[in-house]
Amino acid sequence: MRGYFGIAVINMKTEVNYGTLFRSANCFGADFLALVGRRFKKQSSDTMRSERHIPLFEFVNIEALFGTLPFGCQPIAIEITETARFLQDYHHPDRAMYILGPEDGSLGDSVLKRCVSVLRIPTSHCLNVAVAGSIVMYDRISKEAQA
Numbered sequence: 001m002r003g004y005f006g007i008a009v010i011n012m013k014t015e016v017n018y019g020t021l022f023r024s025a026n027c028f029g030a031d032f033l034a035l036v037g038r039r040f041k042k043q044s045s046d047t048m049r050s051e052r053h054i055p056l057f058e059f060v061n062i063e064a065l066f067g068t069l070p071f072g073c074q075p076i077a078i079e080i081t082e083t084a085r086f087l088q089d090y091h092h093p094d095r096a097m098y099i100l101g102p103e104d105g106s107l108g109d110s111v112l113k114r115c116v117s118v119l120r121i122p123t124s125h126c127l128n129v130a131v132a133g134s135i136v137m138y139d140r141i142s143k144e145a146q147a
Helices: 014-029 062-065 130-146
Strands: 004-010 032-036 054-060 074-078 095-100 117-120
Touching: 004 014, 004 062, 004 074, 004 130, 014 032, 032 062, 054 062, 074 130, 095 130
Parallel strands: 004 032, 004 095, 032 054, 074 095, 074 117
Antiparallel strands: none
16 A cells, blocks of 8 residues: 555543544554543553554644644544535545544644645534544545555
8 A cells, every 4th residue: 555644633532532543543554643632541442552553642732743744744634514525525645644633622723724634424423533533544445445
């Protein structure tokens, strides 16, 4: 496969979502993980201990995250907004970082404005952050397999 992708979460609230999302990232072949403003102490559901297999970066704020993006890496927000593109119609770039928000909030305009795309999963309600991230990763690898 050509390119790479990573998953970033801003202000993730719970250790369970951390473990589940990063276990999925390991299973789907993510190349890096990033946390901005972590709000929990440990991860119990990541039984694979993904940080042992995939680089995990921790940032104190969003500026630090955007300031260290790899060359050519396109930040892509996953958020429910009226202007977001639907995931099923999206062609994933070779180099991407998918950014998810906290379980109890949204990414906010300051993040959305810095992303090259804003994607939405076609659901009637918000999804759990770990589920949403897993769906995005599955969409990416399934479309790579079809190409």
